[in-house]
Amino acid sequence: MATTHIKRSTSASRLVNYAEKRAVKQDGLNLDIQYAKSELKQVRDIYGNPGKTQAYASRIAFSPLEFNPQAPHDQATVLAVAKEVYAKAYPNQQVALYEHADTDSLHVHAVIGAINLETGQKMHGNWHQYRDHLVHITDQVCQEHGLMVTQPDPNRHEKRSMAEIKLRAKHQPIWKDQIRQAVDHTMQNPLIRDFQAFQADLKQQAVKVWERGKHLTYQLLGTNYKSRGTKLGIDYEKETIFNELASRQTQARTNQQPERAVNATIDPAQSDPGRTSELPGHSDSTASNGQNVPRSTASSDRTDRPTSQPRVSDDLKQLRQQQRQLAGPIKTDLTKRLRSVPKADQPDQSGKSGRPQTDSNRARPKQPAPQPTQRPSEPDHSRDDGPSR
Numbered sequence: 597m598a599t600t601h602i603k604r605s606t607s608a609s610r611l612v613n614y615a616e617k618r619a620v621k622q623d624g625l626n627l628d629i630q631y632a633k634s635e636l637k638q639v640r641d642i643y644g645n646p647g648k649t650q651a652y653a654s655r656i657a658f659s660p661l662e663f664n665p666q667a668p669h670d671q672a673t674v675l676a677v678a679k680e681v682y683a684k685a686y687p688n689q690q691v692a693l694y695e696h697a698d699t700d701s702l703h704v705h706a707v708i709g710a711i712n713l714e715t716g717q718k719m720h721g722n723w724h725q726y727r728d729h730l731v732h733i734t735d736q737v738c739q740e741h742g743l744m745v746t747q748p749d750p751n752r753h754e755k756r757s758m759a760e761i762k763l764r765a766k767h768q769p770i771w772k773d774q775i776r777q778a779v780d781h782t783m784q785n786p787l788i789r790d791f792q793a794f795q796a797d798l799k800q801q802a803v804k805v806w807e808r809g810k811h812l813t814y815q816l817l818g819t820n821y822k823s824r825g826t827k828l829g830i831d832y833e834k835e836t837i838f839n840e841l842a843s844r845q846t847q848a849r850t851n852q853q854p855e856r857a858v859n860a861t862i863d864p865a866q867s868d869p870g871r872t873s874e875l876p877g878h879s880d881s882t883a884s885n886g887q888n889v890p891r892s893t894a895s896s897d898r899t900d901r902p903t904s905q906p907r908v909s910d911d912l913k914q915l916r917q918q919q920r921q922l923a924g925p926i927k928t929d930l931t932k933r934l935r936s937v938p939k940a941d942q943p944d945q946s947g948k949s950g951r952p953q954t955d956s957n958r959a960r961p962k963q964p965a966p967q968p969t970q971r972p973s974e975p976d977h978s979r980d981d982g983p984s985r
Contacts, residue, residue, distance in 0.1 A: 615694035
């Protein structure tokens with residue numbers, strides 16, 4: 597059983613200096629192990645791609661149940677297996693291998709050059725991809741050699757570095773545990789359903805969180821201590837947090853839909869708090885029933901109105917036709933009478949026309965007759981002065 601680890605480094609010489617001091621065995625791939633530092637630097641100068649990342653530090657550790665750290669045969673076997681793993685994983689890279697036996701398990705440190713010897717390009721990508729690639733090949737080679745394959749613990753939801761393990765052994769406080777505890781306390785609240793509420797609740801616990809690409813970054817307020825969710829554990833990664841928040845939102849929507857359906861089926865008389873409940877034998881039940889009667893009659897009247905409208909219109913049509921039929925002969929009779937009246941009562945031309953005029957004047961309302969305007973006449977002095985000469 598073997599475990600692997602890989603991370604980038606800005607100094608290849610520093611990695612070589614650390615690994616070769618305590619190495620019991622050493623070997624190289626695509627380089628001379630005695631001149632590892634100079635050859636790694638020479639390749640960087642040739643391709644003119646120095647950059648910040650010069651190499652990648654990796655490690656493969658084997659179980660003490662399979663190999664004895666003090667047995668020379670086991671040491672040779674472990675080094676050969678490690679070389680085969682890195683040859684398959686990085687065939688075009690410079691790799692310096694250093695085997696250590698200063699712990700309970702044999703482990704091999706590898707310094708991997710960042711530049712590809714065929715393309716001259718650096719290794720680009722996420723170190724998680726490099727780790728998964730290395731783990732897959734390590735398990736494959738271990739199976740070929742009849743070694744046990746490491747099985748991940750499904751109950752392990754936290755990741756702890758060696759520094760955390762040592763601090764815990766000394767019973768010293770760990771700042772990453774403060775972040776984990778704050779996140780656990782926040783996610784226990786079922787009302788936290790979106791990222792904004794998640795941020796606000798963590799801020800009350802002196803923890804700041806923000807998105808950074810595909811990851812979440814946590815920081816203790818007032819300090820420079822910050823860590824990504826991938827370093828804290830699976831439960832603190834962005835994907836896990838966002839999936840949990842999304843599931844809570846969907847669950848809240850599904851819970852609201854049945855409530856709306858139930859409210860729609862409830863009797864409006866029962867949903868109205870102003871009404872008294874109709875209980876059998878209760879004194880208010882008769883009054884409430886009496887109040888509901890007009891509503892039923894009104895609704896029945898409303899439904900009958902459209903059906904009675906055609907009947908009323910038919911009756912009006914029949915009445916109008918009867919009026920027209922009756923008005924026809926009356927009109928003709930009246931016209932005949934009006935024509936016969938002038939012939940019988942024609943006025944006489946010899947001066948007998950004053951009588952009808954007086955009759956007509958009697959029928960008309962009395963109006964004051966207009967007084968004719970008289971011109972001023974000359975005064976008659978014959979009576980005063982006597983006869984005129």
